[in-house]
Amino acid sequence: MLIYGATGYTGTLIVHEAARRGLDFEIAGRNRDKLAMLAADFGVPFHVFKVEDTEGWNSSLKGKTALLNIAGPFSETAAQAMEAAIQFKVHYIDITAEVDIFRLAESKDEAAKDAGIMLMSGAGLFATYDPLAVYTANRVKTPVAMRAAFNYSGGFTPGSVASSANIINAGLLVRKNGELRKIDEAPSAAFDLGNGAEDFSLMPLGGVVLSYKSTGIPDIEEYFKIATLPDAAADGAITFEAGHPTAITKGRSQIMIEVTDEDGTVAKSVADTPDGYMPTVTSAVEVASRALDGSFKTGFQSPASAYGAELINSLLDVVVTDL
Numbered sequence: 001m002l003i004y005g006a007t008g009y010t011g012t013l014i015v016h017e018a019a020r021r022g023l024d025f026e027i028a029g030r031n032r033d034k035l036a037m038l039a040a041d042f043g044v045p046f047h048v049f050k051v052e053d054t055e056g057w058n059s060s061l062k063g064k065t066a067l068l069n070i071a072g073p074f075s076e077t078a079a080q081a082m083e084a085a086i087q088f089k090v091h092y093i094d095i096t097a098e099v100d101i102f103r104l105a106e107s108k109d110e111a112a113k114d115a116g117i118m119l120m121s122g123a124g125l126f127a128t129y130d131p132l133a134v135y136t137a138n139r140v141k142t143p144v145a146m147r148a149a150f151n152y153s154g155g156f157t158p159g160s161v162a163s164s165a166n167i168i169n170a171g172l173l174v175r176k177n178g179e180l181r182k183i184d185e186a187p188s189a190a191f192d193l194g195n196g197a198e199d200f201s202l203m204p205l206g207g208v209v210l211s212y213k214s215t216g217i218p219d220i221e222e223y224f225k226i227a228t229l230p231d232a233a234a235d236g237a238i239t240f241e242a243g244h245p246t247a248i249t250k251g252r253s254q255i256m257i258e259v260t261d262e263d264g265t266v267a268k269s270v271a272d273t274p275d276g277y278m279p280t281v282t283s284a285v286e287v288a289s290r291a292l293d294g295s296f297k298t299g300f301q302s303p304a305s306a307y308g309a310e311l312i313n314s315l316l317d318v319v320v321t322d323l
């Protein structure tokens with residue numbers, strides 16, 4: 001596997017996790033000094049090139065099975081990295097939550113199928129969210145609508161701040177009757193994820209593309225809030241050091257999926273996860289390790305369209321509860 005963008009906050013954690021799991025990998029990015037240091041720590045080869053450098057992709061992807069792209073904002077890197085993966089016939093996996101990147105991956109479905117590769121954008125947050133959507137949809141007979149609420153506990157790195165701007169600029173996307181639609185005003189909605197009702201704001205996290213792919217549910221809305229921490233946990237909660245979150249929080253994040261059946265029955269399930277970026281780290285490496293082991297579906301895939309609801313059971317410290 002090649003890990004591109006390995007020297008960022010999340011990339012470095014992913015390199016540690018990939019090494020802990022004994023995966024066979026090399027690292028890449030655009031900063032020689034940072035790459036040389038990280039490569040020395042792990043005794044792995046490194047490749048220095050910019051995303052638009054086809055020769056860089058050619059030499060670094062030779063002999064590889066998968067490309068894990070961690071360099072974000074993905075609006076700057078995904079198109080080039082996906083094209084390289086298709087051209088050099090290696091599976092593509094990234095961890096974005098930028099909805100336009102999911103649409104880009106969707107548009108390359110045929111090209112990825114022709115190349116015999118899996119194109120999976122969103123193996124971070126969505127490795128929990130999307131299998132939970134399939135799991136909850138399976139609890140009713142004919143699911144017709146889905147709402148997701150994400151209560152995030154943690155900080156934001158510079159890469160995430162830049163990505164958040166792309167998420168916001170994409171507009172207020174919802175899925176209605178199977179079509180993506182932009183709405184004018186962001187409604188808020190109250191959800192009870194186990195600690196009493198709280199207000200969330202509408203935000204297209206990406207399930208409007210990914211979980212439509214995995215569940216086919218025609219109406220999807222997504223909501224987001226940043227967790228309110230109990231006083232004890234708030235002490236030093238979201239602090240930044242050199243632009244990176246440190247001692248992120250002592251809290252947990254939750255994702256709730258609510259699915260409505262055509263007969264009006266509502267099923268709700270919540271996934272409780274560690275805070276911050278660790279769920280993304282462990283799930284991205286889990287998905288990459290599956291692809292390296294030959295477990296994949298060709299073409300554009302979401303985490304659950306490739307691996308089903310079962311994927312959530314293999315994630316570290318994720319607890320699912322039916323409400």
Ligand SMILES: NC(=O)c1ccc[n+]([C@@H]2O[C@H](COP(=O)([O-])OP(=O)(O)OC[C@H]3O[C@@H](n4cnc5c(N)ncnc54)[C@H](OP(=O)(O)O)[C@@H]3O)[C@@H](O)[C@H]2O)c1
Pocket residue numbers: 005006007008009010011029030031034050051070071072073074076077095096097123124125126157158159160161163164277280
């Ligand atoms: N959805 C999720 O679950 C989830 C979770 C965590 C992170 N993420 C996303 O993952 C991305 C990385 O996050 P992070 O925490 O690692 O951020 P970070 O610490 O700010 O690091 C960003 C990394 O991307 C590289 N990069 C940025 N623009 C690039 C470009 N144009 N060409 C090549 N490399 C580029 C940077 O390289 P330099 O060092 O050379 O600048 C650095 O290695 C962000 O988009 C973030 O939103 C998503």
